[in-house]
Amino acid sequence: MQAQLASRGSPAVSIVVPAYNAQDLVAACLQSIVPQMTAAHELVLVDDGSRDRTAECAQAVFDERPGLRARLVRQPNGGVAAARNRGLLEARGAYLCFVDADDLLLPGALAALDRAIERHRPDVVAWDFLMWHPHKERKTRRVALGYAPQQSVTGRDAILSPFFANRHMYVWAHVIRRAIYAGLPQPVFPPGRVFEDVAVLSRLLSECASLVRLPLPAVAYRQHAASLTRAISPTWCVDFALAQRQVKSTFAERGASQALRLFIDAAACHFYIGIVKNSYQLPWAQGRAARRQVKEIFLDSLFHAPGQVLDAMATGALPWPDPARERAVARQVRLALGDSLCFALARAASRRIKLWQRMAAA
CATH class of the missing domain: 3.90.550.10 (Spore Coat Polysaccharide Biosynthesis Protein SpsA; Chain A)
Incomplete structure (x- = not known):
């Protein structure tokens, strides 16, 4: 049957x-x-x-x-x-x-x-x-x-x-x-x-x-346990950034409301800081070059000036599902865009500690 x-x-x-x-x-x-x-x-x-x-x-x-x-x-x-x-x-x-x-x-x-x-x-x-x-x-x-x-x-x-x-x-x-x-x-x-x-x-x-x-x-x-310690490459970083720039191209062509553009830009900020953090698994010179390239792509993927987006995330201008998370990401993106040495050193140390912990637990 x-x-x-x-x-x-x-x-x-x-x-x-x-x-x-x-x-x-x-x-x-x-x-x-x-x-x-x-x-x-x-x-x-x-x-x-x-x-x-x-x-x-x-x-x-x-x-x-x-x-x-x-x-x-x-x-x-x-x-x-x-x-x-x-x-x-x-x-x-x-x-x-x-x-x-x-x-x-x-x-x-x-x-x-x-x-x-x-x-x-x-x-x-x-x-x-x-x-x-x-x-x-x-x-x-x-x-x-x-x-x-x-x-x-x-x-x-x-x-x-x-x-x-x-x-x-x-x-x-x-x-x-x-x-x-x-x-x-x-x-x-x-x-x-x-x-x-x-x-x-x-x-x-x-x-x-x-x-x-x-x-x-x-x-x-x-x-996967193995995916937690996957090798992050410069190509991985750039491809992630390019995907978000493609999102901007799509909605620049199709049109999007002001509120939707802010949501898109905020998502780009989340992805950008994720790329930056992961890039500290790379050798220092290689990671620095990848971050430079990703930063350029990220800025080109925004509809608004970065300060305007980060202010909207920090002040709750839109109904974010987790306002505290938006404020934290906005703060981290400001530090990353400003090439803060303290931020870079803290991220490098944090990534290596987490990597060791994950490898030990795998």
Whole structure:
């Protein structure tokens, strides 16, 4: 019966899983998705040139459910952006749901998604997630998106202002109509670039007229012990900064209200100070050169003069979700832009201490 139902018509939702060298994790990911699927769903796994048994592990899960509308697509390695782009080409559902191969789709997610689509027919469904620490479960926490639950949100500012205020810029936390992806310049995700979610997701949401938030944690976002000590490179720093400058370009072209521009600029400040702090993991001369380049890109990514943005963050000019955090970031950005030696020395010491602590705990 399942096989017969799956052959009728196009699916309502396509779940796209990009995977690379994920043989130890991909089966758990797929097994979290497959039991939730009905004839209204399809599953597309894109094996991005894995050199291990990722494809075989995925196919074994599919073979256990012969009536499942699921398929494995293989391509030469091109990075996660290329894998997502291939998934977009292969998907046939009205809505697109991305799940990374090392994460889990939590029980009840697809059923809740189906109900939200049936009731509201929104352009995008946003859902909460878990910041999941599988080796230290006490650190696992729920992250809630900044929208009222189960209510339809309409209008560009109402959708985008909470998005930039909360800065949860994960494509897998937003299930968006495939037609909106198709309407963007192709390829949607810039190949060869990291942080593609930051630049792409805001552009996608700018095309959405309505949004519904599901107030349940739908994705367990795996935090890897190894990723805590990942090598930060100058390219990593610059790519992150360039992604935010692309956001400015998008909204300079499409237009944005004064309030939305301030939210966008504040998000750029948060990302900038995050880049600066991480850059202190680099050798001193290399880090200094990266910070110089990132500073130039950051200033070019702002709609307003930096002092105006930082004043707005410090004085509560907009309804920030965490005013104390805004004040702290504004203060740190002022120090970073002023090339404060005390700030630089404190950041360098702090980064190294944290790195040693994380390595010891890993």
